[in-house]
Amino acid sequence: MSRIPTSTGVRIAPVAPADRSPQQRELLEPIFGDRAANVFATLVAHPALFEAWMPFCMYLLRCPEFSARRREMVILRTAWRCGAEYEWEHHGRFAQQAGLSQDEIQALAGLSGGEWTDEEDALLHAVDELHVHHTLTDETWARLAAFLDIEQLITLPMLVGQYTLLAGTLNALGVAMDEDVAAAQAPIGWSNK
16 A cells, blocks of 8 residues: 655644634643744644643653654654654754764665664664554564663653654644744755655
8 A cells, every 4th residue: 555645735724823712822832932833833723632632742752761862763763654744854853953963864764774773773673663563573572672671662652653643643734844944954855755
């Protein structure tokens, strides 16, 4: 089965600051002020769901169980596997801040070979298995269990799952790329896929 094309346009527009209800302002302003990224300004159109989702989202965005480098490797590989341009471009910037090189970011997309440690290779292999099979083989589990603790073993599929959920939502809703991200030099242009 081939991948269907994603939305070519915005299906649900971000809620502009002037159009936000008091509840929407209460949900966004303490965290973002009036400069919420389009992902958050769009999803807040459903305030109850947004309020329930945000603590989980923010926990995994920081993901203390993994280094910033490993967290962003997992997120970027998930974004690429899901065809999530919005997620890829945003987290490409975070990955650079976490110390990933341009070559490493390209390798996460399979555009070049990567020079990964055995542990990093195991994490990326796990992302690929979770994407395709929604589970991990015994072999991959054993590789991960050799260096991850119990909390990390629980967090990894949750991290992949959260960013898979978000990728599908972003793609289905046609969430527009934020102007500052669109104007910036992307870590790897999405057109290179």
